[in-house]
Amino acid sequence: MSKSSATVKKEVSTAVFWDRARRQFHAAADLINLDKSCREVLQNCRRVTEVSLPVRMDNGAIHTFTGYRAQHSSSRGPFKGGVRYHPGVTREEVMALSMLMSWKCAVVNLPFGGGKGGIVCDPRQMSQGELERMTRRYTKEILPIIGPETDIPAPDVNTNSQIMAWMLDTYSTEIGRMSLGIVTGKPVSLGGSVGREDATSRGCYFTCLKALPLFCKMQVKEATLVVQGFGNAGYFMAKLWSQAGGKVLAVSTSRGGVFNAKGLDVEAAQKHYKKHGDLVAFKGGEQISNAQLLALKCDVLCPAALEGAITAENAAKIQARIIVEAANGPTTPEADVILDKKGVAIIPDILANAGGVTVSYFEWVQGLTNLFWKEADVHSRLQEVMDTAFDAVYEQSQKLKVPMRQAAMALAVARVADAFTKRGLWP
Numbered sequence: 001m002s003k004s005s006a007t008v009k010k011e012v013s014t015a016v017f018w019d020r021a022r023r024q025f026h027a028a029a030d031l032i033n034l035d036k037s038c039r040e041v042l043q044n045c046r047r048v049t050e051v052s053l054p055v056r057m058d059n060g061a062i063h064t065f066t067g068y069r070a071q072h073s074s075s076r077g078p079f080k081g082g083v084r085y086h087p088g089v090t091r092e093e094v095m096a097l098s099m100l101m102s103w104k105c106a107v108v109n110l111p112f113g114g115g116k117g118g119i120v121c122d123p124r125q126m127s128q129g130e131l132e133r134m135t136r137r138y139t140k141e142i143l144p145i146i147g148p149e150t151d152i153p154a155p156d157v158n159t160n161s162q163i164m165a166w167m168l169d170t171y172s173t174e175i176g177r178m179s180l181g182i183v184t185g186k187p188v189s190l191g192g193s194v195g196r197e198d199a200t201s202r203g204c205y206f207t208c209l210k211a212l213p214l215f216c217k218m219q220v221k222e223a224t225l226v227v228q229g230f231g232n233a234g235y236f237m238a239k240l241w242s243q244a245g246g247k248v249l250a251v252s253t254s255r256g257g258v259f260n261a262k263g264l265d266v267e268a269a270q271k272h273y274k275k276h277g278d279l280v281a282f283k284g285g286e287q288i289s290n291a292q293l294l295a296l297k298c299d300v301l302c303p304a305a306l307e308g309a310i311t312a313e314n315a316a317k318i319q320a321r322i323i324v325e326a327a328n329g330p331t332t333p334e335a336d337v338i339l340d341k342k343g344v345a346i347i348p349d350i351l352a353n354a355g356g357v358t359v360s361y362f363e364w365v366q367g368l369t370n371l372f373w374k375e376a377d378v379h380s381r382l383q384e385v386m387d388t389a390f391d392a393v394y395e396q397s398q399k400l401k402v403p404m405r406q407a408a409m410a411l412a413v414a415r416v417a418d419a420f421t422k423r424g425l426w427p
Contacts, residue, residue, distance in 0.1 A: 013343070013374050018092035019306055020333060021099045028409035031400060035382035038417045040104075048069045051141035053119065053133045057146050058127050062212075065121050070098035071216060072114040075419040079115030080105060080357060081164070082156025082185075083138075085131075089118035101357070104350040108389040110339040110361045113416075117142070117149050123158045135163050147170070148181030149369065154360050155183060155185040165190055165252070180367030184360035194364035195378035199238030201304075202379065203355015204326050205244075206386040207347045208300060214394070215345040216299055216321050219362055224322065226298040228252050228290060229305030233326040233353070234419045235270055237302050244268045253278045255295045257296070260285030275296055293321060303330035310335045324351060325349035331384035340403050348405035351393055358385050372411065 022043055029039050053065040068091055071079040081101040094116045101114030119138055124130060145151060155164060164186040171182045180191035188194060210220050224242045227234045230251045238248045240426035245264040255278040258269065265284050272282045280287070294301070294314055303309045307329035310318065313346075317336035323339070324347040325331065331346065339346060359382055366372045373381075378421070397407035 002054045003150055004242055009137055012086070013308065014090040014093040014096070015328065017329060018096040019035075019327070019390075021096040022254065022312060023333065024249065025099065025103075025407055025413065028406065028413040029411040030183075031402065031406060032414050032417075034413065034417055038420060041420060042073060042413070042416060045070050045072045045098055045161055046074065047145065047282040048091060049142060049145055049163070050091065051138065053134060053137045053141060055130065055137055057130055063404055065119050065134060065138075065426070067119040067141065068094045069142045069145060069151070070094040070115060071118040073102045074113040074414055075416055076102075076106060076113055076424060077111035078113065079114035079151035080110075080112035080154070080360065082154045083117040083119070083179050084157035084161055085121050085123045085163075086157050087120060087122045088411070089120045089178070092257060094118050096366075096410070097328060098351050100350060101140050102416055103409060104354050104357055107303070107350050107408050107410035107416040108358055108385050109415070112152075112357070112361065115153075116156070117153060118156070131163070134268060135166040136170045139167045140174065143171060146181055147362070148183065152181065152360075153183050154357075161187045161192060163193075172260075180370070181364055184363040186363075191363075191367045191372075193359060193373070193378060194375040195382070196363060198236035198240070199359035199378075199382065200233045200326060200353050200356035201240060202239055202382060203358060203386050204233070204302065204324050204347075204352050205240045207352050207390050208322070208324055209385060210390045210394075211322055211324070212299070212343065212349055216390055220343055221329050222254070223247075224249050224303060225298040225300045226250045226293060227302045227304055227325065227326075228257070228293055228309060228330075230257075230269070230273055231304070234302070234304035235266070236274075238264075238266045239270075246408065247261065249298055250288065250296055251279070252288075252290050252293050255280055257288050257290060258282050258285040259293070260290045284325050300324055303327050310339075312338065315339050316342075318342070318346060325352045328353065334402070336405060347389070347390075348408050351389055351404070351408045354389065355382055355386060358382055364409060 049069045051067045097116035098114045117295040164183040167183050172179050186192040224247045227238050230253050250259040260277045295317040298318040300322045304326035310331040312334035316336035322345045393408045396411045
């Protein structure tokens with residue numbers, strides 16, 4: 001059977017994503033004059049595993065899914081990164097995302113390298129039982145290359161704490177003992193950390209607290225926010241902003257968004273989304289498309305959906321003063337050039353959304369030590385990490401006279417390269 005045009009288009013776009021990730025790496029390597037040997041190593045993933053996953057479906061038929069786990073670098077510590085369930089998952093996509101995870105962990109100075117996994121599936125069309133059997137099969141197949149001191153999976157697109165609980169149970173059953181450190185983002189009752197659910201958004205929010213006075217001479221309570229994507233990251237970003245007294249002008253899902261110049265009722269929008277799965281017919285504002293949402297005049301724009309949302313085709317229409325990237329890779333390099341010329345400040349994904357992996361690190365530490373923290377401690381430690389990382393990136397930006405993305409990449413690549421060089425090669 002020939003592939004559909006949509007599938008072919010997705011494969012092309014993820015191949016471009018991988019090429020883009022490598023180009024961003026080489027641009028950062030140029031900034032720091034990275035030697036050829038380090039370039040050759042760090043431009044590739046250390047390992048990419050593809051697994052075949054036969055699963056018995058509820059109707060008795062066996063369907064074979066394809067799963068991946070990419071591991072980019074372990075120079076600074078175990079591989080770390082999420083597992084996504086999506087029809088568009090490809091080998092190149094998880095490779096690119098694993099590379100981005102290496103830089104993300106390094107920019108906030110965590111002792112991790114980058115990993116990322118995924119299964120080609122449509123979880124919306126699957127029952128809970130089918131999801132569990134697929135998850136357990138996937139965990140069994142990648143078991144030889146994961147472990148609490150080797151590679152620690154976490155939730156990502158369309159996965160959650162329940163998926164992590166199944167992975168934890170499968171791994172622990174296979175090795176014959178409980179292993180709390182094998183995954184992060186798991187339920188609190190199974191060793192998960194309080195404060196993990198909103199960690200990505202809280203990290204984004206903390207970077208905005210630093211960025212607004214620098215780039216806009218204002219505080220959150222004076223600023224307007226637009227959010228593309230109303231999943232976990234988008235919702236909590238909007239919620240935190242609203243709670244701080246800031247105005248949330250618009251939010252959206254893949255089917256479109258809603259705009260209110262006086263400010264949205266974020267909780268009412270979330271209630272509608274939970275009930276209907278979208279914001280269509282939500283009465284709290286005017287219905288708009290995602291294209292219209294991105295072009296709204298606002299102080300902060302937060303892309304919190306999938307990669308490639310802001311491109312050369314729509315960048316000129318952006319009216320935000322700051323873009324804070326809650327999603328991975330939402331802005332293309334071509335769009336970066338346009339936005340830089342417009343004077344738009346970008347808090348790049350490897351810095352802005354590193355709150356999730358930072359609290360994952362906290363969870364991992366708590367699991368290994370069996371000593372668990374209060375939520376207030378998690379929040380304060382997260383803010384300390386994000387503030388320190390933001391200051392380091394901003395300082396690098398001023399030193400190199402480059403935008404924040406290039407500065408963050410340069411800082412991260414230098415840290416990973418330094419670890420690789422000092423460790424050396426064996427044999």
